[in-house]
Amino acid sequence: MRRQQMVPVALLVAAVGLLGLGVVGPPTADGGIRITPGVPILLVAAGVSWWWRGSTGAVLGLVAVAVVTVASLGAGLGPDLIGDRGLPVAVARWVQVVGLAAATYALVQWLVARRSPVGTAGERPRRDRSKVLQVTGLLVLCGIGAELLAAYGDSTGNVGGIAFALVFFGALYGAPALLARELVRRLGWGWPSLLLIFAALGVAEAGLIDQSLFSADYGGYAGWEENREPTLIPSLGFSGYNAYSFIIGHVIFSFAAPVALAEAWVPNRARKPWLGPIGTALAAVAYVIAALFILTDPESRSGSPAQLLATAGVIVVLLLLAVVLGRRAQTASHRAAAGEVPLWALFVTALVFALVPDMTPATWLGVAIATTTTAVFGVLILLAARTRVWTVRHAATIGAAYLVERGLLAFTYFPLIGDVAPGPKYAHNVVMLLVVALAGWLALRGRAATAPPAERAALPTV
Structure with a gap:
């Protein structure tokens, strides 16, 4: 037709x-x-x-x-x-x-x-199907990392529920991840700017879209009040523990880790745009529809006008910081890189730093430990990227470690809502972990560890 x-x-x-x-x-x-x-x-x-x-x-x-x-x-x-x-x-x-x-x-x-170039024979250039698969894989991985890997919902083990969740969460998390990555790569910025945009998206999700940050009992999840009350800030109406868990969790699991893995699937496209006008438009439409779907739910109306306005202000500040760091990255000079960081050592280190925040209690001491641990690891990554040979495979190794940690931890508890039998629950855990393992293998396979010179020069800004 x-x-x-x-x-x-x-x-x-x-x-x-x-x-x-x-x-x-x-x-x-x-x-x-x-x-x-x-x-x-x-x-x-x-x-x-x-x-x-x-x-x-x-x-x-x-x-x-x-x-x-x-x-x-x-x-x-x-x-x-x-x-x-x-x-x-x-x-x-x-x-x-x-x-x-x-x-x-x-x-x-x-x-x-009507505005696309045509070939010499009057035919339009063929679409790169591998890029379509790469984008589709990222959408799926974002949905898995954000929700399904943790296996805390009542859709755990339900094939129909999982299928719907992959589509819906792919739109809610994968689409904005694609759009953020597209913007950063087209502007020639690095990972610091991308992470700040991801942080803005995480704040938007928790504070404006589902407004779980301000909810006293969101969705009837077990343990919600116990996690919220010890670090509740009454004047602000949210919990310090939830703020860390929701926002940093979205940054890492919903956006950054899937993007890092997806970029490493095809290393020569890691620093290039992936979307054309059609893809960009569809991603934007998908994100808006998914976000409005959540917003129309009465459960997602916990924030007061003042809280929503303050949340919007935080988002603006994060986006402005992303712009400032992005412009600096375009003009920054870089030192010569020393040796390469071994991937196995990086994976083990990332696994430990991912595990510590999940082992801390829902108290102010736990928040301090989790925040400090994450900040220290971020600084170590930045130093390694500036002083060592750093490629897309190193970023993918960190992303794989965090996703594996979340998948393994999911075996230690049952869903926080609904009544899920042990068989479907553990089958779900195994399948999701296998998907993450496959994504990691595709990212880390082969010997393409060394980035091209132009890419290597840009990577210290990641």
């Missing part, structure tokens, strides 16, 4: 999903069929896109998709997708979502394709 023909067809699919939702959903007051407003919007947009075959028609179709998508988010999209209103409604909702996603892809691709 030609790209231009995909646009109206995808819009029609989305309209059919909405129509099905109206037919099987609640009837009108007089018992008639309820037709959602999105149906005529999408039908008109499909007709316009079919008739007005050009950029203008595609833009109008994209606007229609955006309007209907935003309107759908506040209409119980989440509960409908998981079947809270029955199978027919769930099917209609999934048809709608697939149609909207396909329409968005087709429309953006149509707009970009």
